[in-house]
Amino acid sequence: MLLAFCYPIFTIFNKPKFVGNIPLLYLYVVISWLLAIILLLVSSEIKPSKKLQKGKDE
Amino acid sequence: MSNSIIIICSLLYLMLLFGVAYYAEHQLKKGKSIINNAYVYALSLCVYCTAWTYYGSVGRATTNGISFLTIYIGPTIMAALFFPVLRKIIRITKAQRINSIADFISTRYGKNASLAAVVSVFCIIGVLPYIALQLKAIAISFDILTKNAISGNNFFSDNTLYFTVFLAVFIIIFGTRSVDATEKHEGLVAAVAFESVIKLVAFLVAGVFVTYGIFNGFNDIFLKANQIDELKKLFTLNGDNVNAGWFSGILLSMMAVLFLPRQFQVGVIENVNEKHLKKAVWLFPIYLFVINIFVIPIAFGGKLVFQNMPIDADTFVLALPLHFNKPLLSMLVFLGGFSAATSMIIVETIALSTMVSNNLVMPFLFRQQNFKTSIDKSIRRTILYIRRFSIILILLFAYLYDQYVAQYFSLVSIGLISFAGVAQFAPAIIGGIYWKTASKNGALVGIIVGFFIWFYTLILPSIAQAHLINESIISNGPFNIWWLKPQSLFGLEGFDSITHALFWSMFFNCTAYFVFSVYSKLIPQEVYQAEIFVDIDKYNSPGSDSIWRGTAYMPDLFSLLENFLGKERANNLIQNYAHRHKIAIDFGSKADPRIVSFSEKILAGVIGSASARIMVSSVTKEEELSLNEVFKILHESQQMIELNKELRKKSIELTKATEQLREANLQLKTMDELKDEFLYTVTHELRTPLTSIRSLTEIVHDNPDLVDEEREKFLGAVVKETERLSHLITKVLNLEKYESGKQKLNLTSFDMNLLVKDLYTSYKLVANEKAINLTITQPNSMLLLHADKDLVQQVLVNLISNAMKFTPEQGKIHIVISDLQNEIQVSIMDTGKGIAKELHELIFDKFFQAKNQTIKKPVGTGLGLAICKKIIEMHGGKIWVESEIEKGACFTFTIPNFEPGNTLIEHNESSI
Amino acid sequence: MSQAYKILVVDDDPYILMSLEFLMRKNGFDVIIARNGTETLELLEENVPDVVLLDIMMPDVDGYAICKHIKSSIKHKECKVVFISAKSKEADIQKGYDLGAELYITKPFSNKDIVNKITALLD
Known part of the structure; x- marks a missing residue:
């Protein structure tokens, strides 16, 4: 996750270009941030519950 | 505004x-x-x-x-x-x-x-x-x-x-x-x-x-x-x-x-x-x-x-x-x-x-x-x-x-400066929870060095900017030493001030933390705390945390707690703890080491662990523990916890097993009881015909002078009772066969409509003799059913003859057969004396009258309906009765008319 | 035997009733029969038998209830009750004696045996 927000991937998008009227860099940050949050949501709400069940089985 | x-x-x-x-x-x-x-x-x-x-x-x-x-x-x-x-x-x-x-x-x-x-x-x-x-x-x-x-x-x-x-x-x-x-x-x-x-x-x-x-x-x-x-x-x-x-x-x-x-x-x-x-x-x-x-x-x-x-x-x-x-x-x-x-x-x-x-x-x-x-x-x-x-x-x-x-200061970046300040705790905390070798000296020196550099590279320049100190320190370094310039320490240039400060402070902080940790000798207390922190999940079990050794007296300890927590709360906490860990408390004598440790922890919540340490040691005489002893205690408590876990697991398993055993036993017992009851009822049912057979034959045997008419009457009765007996035995054996699953269904496709019609015709004669009005309602089409024809016929015969038995002269019996999409339904209604509601389910039990009843079912073996029920269930159908006293009875059963195929067979198997 | 003893035989099974009736008459008893509980109670209104042979399981009123009736009635205080039942469990027998019955005979019975027991009971 850290990788997505830092050098060197970050530099790829650090350019004065636009997607529609939205600056490329902004769009990139917003989208990757959202993806990160979704990743967190999925991993915390799904994986730990499985672990919990396993724990119960033991 | x-x-x-x-x-x-x-x-x-x-x-x-x-x-x-x-x-x-x-x-x-x-x-x-x-x-x-x-x-x-x-x-x-x-x-x-x-x-x-x-x-x-x-x-x-x-x-x-x-x-x-x-x-x-x-x-x-x-x-x-x-x-x-x-x-x-x-x-x-x-x-x-x-x-x-x-x-x-x-x-x-x-x-x-x-x-x-x-x-x-x-x-x-x-x-x-x-x-x-x-x-x-x-x-x-x-x-x-x-x-x-x-x-x-x-x-x-x-x-x-x-x-x-x-x-x-x-x-x-x-x-x-x-x-x-x-x-x-x-x-x-x-x-x-x-x-x-x-x-x-x-x-x-x-x-x-x-x-x-x-x-x-x-x-x-x-x-x-x-x-x-x-x-x-x-x-x-x-x-x-x-x-x-x-x-x-x-x-x-x-x-x-x-x-x-x-x-x-x-x-x-x-x-x-x-x-x-x-x-x-x-x-x-x-x-x-x-x-x-x-x-x-x-x-x-x-x-x-x-x-x-x-x-x-x-x-x-x-x-x-x-x-x-x-x-x-x-x-x-x-x-x-x-x-x-x-x-x-x-x-x-x-x-x-x-x-x-x-x-x-x-x-x-x-x-x-x-x-x-x-x-x-x-x-x-x-x-x-x-x-x-x-x-x-x-x-x-x-x-x-x-x-x-x-x-005097620019407040713009004060937030980030604060961030950089607290970042100095990160090595000591993160290292502290994952690295056992980390020592107090490492943490202390690391934090102090980190903070000093933080102050030097971030705070000092802002003080200088406010003209509170000579600005030349910033531009030329203290004493004109260029590599000490706060904003480009050791010549590191080109970064913003926060990055610069973060780099150097963390660099020295981490280095000092590492070096001092590796090269300093740990005291037992540190070793113990390191173990507890790093392996929290291993030790996270109350009562396992006593490395205290020495002499402490309960009154001293208790009055200490009492002062900080109040009498009631202190008393509650100690009693609860002692109860949980099965420690006997004598408020007048020496305290258990675990109580001492526990008290220290309670106090730590109030005044911090360092102060709690001081307070507890002031009322106790503590003995110095050697490192080896600490390790031994840690090892033991870990083993204890594992043993405990194992024991708990075992005891849960044991409880489960006992429960299962108890259930199985109960089931066996009920089955045994049922079997006993069945046997008793069977023998009981056999006794009645046997009684008359024996008595009547004895009469014939003992009285050679009987008139022919009487002898014939008695012998005829014997023959009838013998028939009844063998009939009963056949039924018992049949029922046993169905119940044990030994009876295989001999499935064929046949026209249910025709089967009922045939039975109707044959019973019509008997009905006319008894002056009973037997009628039938049935569809014109064929009703194809895939089932065991003999068994279905047996059910029909049983129900119709029952109806004949209980219907008085001039009564009516009406048979209805209908096609209900997925199943065929047959009802046999009579105008007999009916069945009390509470018996509606019981009559399908074998010898239902045996259940602590002395009232006998009118006529019959007491097995017919039980057998009907079994047969219908084997076909995946249902049988029930609707009736009221004096208002006749209506027996109905349904049989699913599945395509000749698997469903029925499956059911059959499951009933085995 | 100056006067014949009066005996009431109660059983819902017609063949058992048939054999008991023959047996008792043959042995000089004055026999009346009942095929169910209700009939028994009716007969007891009009007759005062010396002994009742009582089946227990009957479609309407059971033998225990009839025994209770007899034992609680002053009119029948001299009447002896003999249960003849297929119920052979210890508890059922005990219940019969508890209700005041003089004898409990389980089915199937031997004719000689039953006659001997009843004669002994009356003498």
């Missing part, structure tokens, strides 16, 4: 806050905890967003573009590490009854008092300006709202003082209820969570207003900004080493979100249940994301609107609604900023005051011999007073700093 309206609104808001806190405490008294909720927990974490976020982000965006976002992306990344890091910290904190971040570090490194003091002092130095910044934000926003203009930094308003006093009262009321600092501050946390909602809503409303009210959406703003060079360049990140700056920003905020005293307070100390983390992991980042959506639009919008006006970009959020003459909106925005500031002040002050009282004042007091000897019940009041006094002191200093010092 007039001064008084704003003051009234602010006070009303504070009252509301009061209400929320009071309500939460009130609910708690009723047993309902508001903060025991994952959403409230996640919202309380959002105390991370202060006035600095609320106003400052926009300001930073106007000069540095999206670099302000690092402060929020960092925590998002950290959220991914909540489970391995934060959860572990929470577990340790709960197990060790830790009450602040300073307490955490000192407890880890052998409960060292000086370490706790150092951390506390650094926290205060690092965070006090940050609190001042919040006060300043309140003052400036207040100022803008009243005068609709920007005044200079030297604005002085007594309103700030009032608010500060009010906050102090608020914090004292809801923050110092109990001496036990590990107890949750229900009201405060609820209030903080509430404020998180307010500030988010206010900022979003302002953002929507600017983006869609003033402008025409995001596109519009970006299009317009693109035409202005100053804004256009903000679309990308510019400058030297911009990547390093971006990275260090993220790293810094990752550490800050855990180790800022206020974050540690809400995230760790006030955490009610570690399961709340699961939701916080994604809710907290979502909050940060949402609150930042409109920062860029507001920044650009402000720039576009106030192009040539001298308006501070930090105030755009408030200035824009004011400029467009929206008083209500402005008020809301002001209150949003106000809430951001107050929530930060509240939590930070609580955290700092605990540190001041527990780690600075009390260890000092407890070292004074005459204070220590004079401890009595009033100590609790004293502790509370110390804490209240600390709160007032902290807020007073923050106020004074704001009023008299802050004006």
Whole structure:
């Protein structure tokens, strides 16, 4: 996750270009941030519950 | 807007806050905890967003573009590490009854008092300006709202003082209820969570207003900004080493979100249940994301609107609604900023005051011999007073700093400077929970060195900028030594000051921490604490934590606890603990070592672990433990825990097995009983014909002089009874065959309609003889059924002959056969004397009359209906009776007419 | 035997009733028969038998109830009750004696045996 927000991937998008009227860099940050949050949501709400069940089985 | 309206609104808001806190405490008294909720927990974490976020982000965006976002992306990344890091910290904190971040570090490194003091002092130095910044934000926003203009930094308003006093009262009321600092501050946390909602809503409303009210959406703003060079360049990140700056920003905020005293307070100390983390992991980042959506639009919008006006970009959020003459909106925005500031002040002050009282004042007091000897019940009041006094002191200093010092400094980056300050705790904490070799010396030296460099590279330059010291130190280095220049230490140039400071401070901090840890000799207490912290899950079991050895007397220990906790509470705690661990307590004699350890931990919750150590050792005679002994104890307690776990598992298994055995036994017993009953009933049913057979044959045998007529009568009866007997035996054997599943269904397809019709015809004759009116209703078509024809016929015969038996002369019997889509239904109605409702189910039991009844079923073997039921069930159908006494009976059964195939066979198998 | 003893035979099974009736008449008893509980109670209104041979399981009123009736009636205080039942469990037999019955004979019975027992009971 850290990788997505830092050098060197970050530099790829650090350019004065636009997607529609939205600056490329902004769009990139917003989208990757959202993806990160979704990743967190999925991993915390799904994986730990499985672990919990396993724990119960033991 | 007039001064008084704003003051009234602010006070009303504070009252509301009061209400929320009071309500939460009130609910708690009723047993309902508001903060025991994952959403409230996640919202309380959002105390991370202060006035600095609320106003400052926009300001930073106007000069540095999206670099302000690092402060929020960092925590998002950290959220991914909540489970391995934060959860572990929470577990340790709960197990060790830790009450602040300073307490955490000192407890880890052998409960060292000086370490706790150092951390506390650094926290205060690092965070006090940050609190001042919040006060300043309140003052400036207040100022803008009243005068609709920007005044200079030297604005002085007594309103700030009032608010500060009010906050102090608020914090004292809801923050110092109990001496036990590990107890949750229900009201405060609820209030903080509430404020998180307010500030988010206010900022979003302002953002929507600017983006869609003033402008025409995001596109519009970006299009317009693109035409202005100053804004256009903000679309990308510019400058030297911009990547390093971006990275260090993220790293810094990752550490800050855990180790800022206020974050540690809400995230760790006030955490009610570690399961709340699961939701916080994604809710907290979502909050940060949402609150930042409109920062860029507001920044650009402000720039576009106030192009040539001298308006501070930090105030755009408030200035824009004011400029467009929206008083209500402005008020809301002001209150949003106000809430951001107050929530930060509240939590930070609580955290700092605990540190001041527990780690600075009390260890000092407890070292004074005459204070220590004079401890009595009033100590609790004293502790509370110390804490209240600390709160007032902290807020007073923050106020004074704001009023008299802050004006000399640029406050812009004070937030980041604070972040860099608390980042110095990261090595000691993270290392502390994962690296057993880490030592007190390592932590102490690391933190001090880190802080010194932090001070040297970040604070010193700002002091110099304020012309308080000679500026040449900055430009030429002290004593003209170029490589000591604070902003380019050792010649490291080209980075922004924060990145530069972070790099060097962390470099030396980590190096010192590592080197001193590796090369210093650990004392037993450190080894023990290291084990407990790193392997918390192995030792996280109450009662396993005693490495104490020596002589302690219960009365001394108890009076110590009594002084700090009150008699009742102390007594409860000790009794409960003793009960849980099966320790016999004799209040007049020596104390069990576990009780001593437990008491120390309880005290640690009140006065911090270092002070608790001092207090407990003052009433006990402790023996020094060697390292080997510590290891032995650790090993034993670990084994004990594992043994316990194993035992618990075994005992659960055993309980399960016993339960199963009991059930099986019960089942066997019922089966046995059923079998006995059946046998008894069978023999009983056999006895009746046997009786007459025996008696009648004896008569014939003993009376050779019988007249032929009589002899014939008797012998005829014998023949009939013999038939009855063999009939009965056949039925019993049949039933047994069906029940045991030995009977295989001989499935064929046949026309049910025809079968019933044939039976009807053959019974019609018998019926006519008895003057019974037998009728039938049946469809014209074929009703194909896939079943065992003989068995189905047996059922029909049984039901029809039963009906004939019970129907008196001139009665009626009516047979109805119908096709119900998936099944064929046959009903046989008679006008007999009917069956009582309570018997409707019983009559399908074999020998139903045997069940403690002496009333006999009229005629028959008592097996016919049981056999019918069995046969119908084997075909997957149902059989039942509808009847009332004297109103006849209607027996009905259904058989599913499946396609010749698997379903039926499956059912058949399952009935086996 | 100056006067023949009056005996009431009660059983819902017609063949058992048939054989008991023949047996008792053959042995000089004055026999009346009943095929169910209701009939028995009716007959007891009009007759005062010296002994009642009583089946227990009957479709309407059971033998225990009839025994209770007899034992609680002053009119029948001299009447002896002999249960003849297929119920052979210890508890059922005990219940019969508890209700005041003089004898409990389980089915199937031996003719000689039953006649001997009843004569002995009356002498």
